Amino acid sequence: MVPRCLGLTGGIGAGKSTALAGFAACGAATLSSDDVVHGLYARDDVRELVRERFGAVVFRDDGSVDRSALGERAFADPAGITFLEGILYPRIQEVRDAWVVARRAEGLWPLLVVEVPLLFEADLAGEFDAVLVVSASERVRRGRVTARGQDFGERADRQWTEERKLGAADRAFVNDGDPESLDDWVHGVFEDFATPAIS
Secondary structure (H helix, E strand, O other): OOOOEEEOOOOOOOOOHHHHHHHHHOOOOEEHHHHHHHHOOOHHHHHHHHHHEEEEEEEEOOOEEEEHHHHHHHOOOOOOOHHHHHHHHHHHHHHHHHHHHHHHHHHHOOEEEEOOOOOOOOHHHHOOOOOEEEEEOOHHHHHHHHHHHOHHHHHOOOOOOOOHHHOOOEEEOOOOOOHHHHHHHHHHHHHEEEEEEOO
C-alpha cells in the first residue's frame, strides 16, 4: 500500500501555500517547491553558478543569496530566468523524487502533496496521481501579490492562464472567498484521496 502523491499548483497569489498548510494540518506529508529552492540556494554549487552569472550584487553580506535582488536581475536579463531554470529545475526534480520515495518508504503518511508553481508549464502533470489547482480572480491575486511587494505582471505573464489551468485540473478551487471555504475544500480533497492506493 502506497499513498497517492498529488501535485498542487495555481497562479501567483492564488493561495497555494495556504492550501498546502491545510493539507499538512489534515495529516498529509507536504513539500513546498519554494522551500526546496531556498535549500538549493544554500548549496555551494548553486551559489557559485549564480555568482558567475549575476555577480556579487545578488548576495547578502553573510554570503546568502538575496532572492529579491536575484529576481530583479533575472527578470531584467532576457535570458536570466532561463538560466536559473536550467540550474534549478533538474535539482528540484532530484529533491522531489527523493522526497516522495522517502515518504512512501516511511509508511506513515495517508497522502503526499507537492506544491509546484509551474507544474503545467514544466509538463509535470503526468508525474502525479492527480493535479489540484487553486485559482483566484486576477483582481484578488494582483492585490495579494502587490501586498507582498512583488511585481504581479512579470510573474503572472510566465504562467498558464487561470482558465487553462482550471481546465487541466483533476480538482480545482476558486479562492476568492473566505479562508474557511478553502479549508473545507482541502479537507474534502484529503478525504477523497487519502485512502492509500494499492501497490
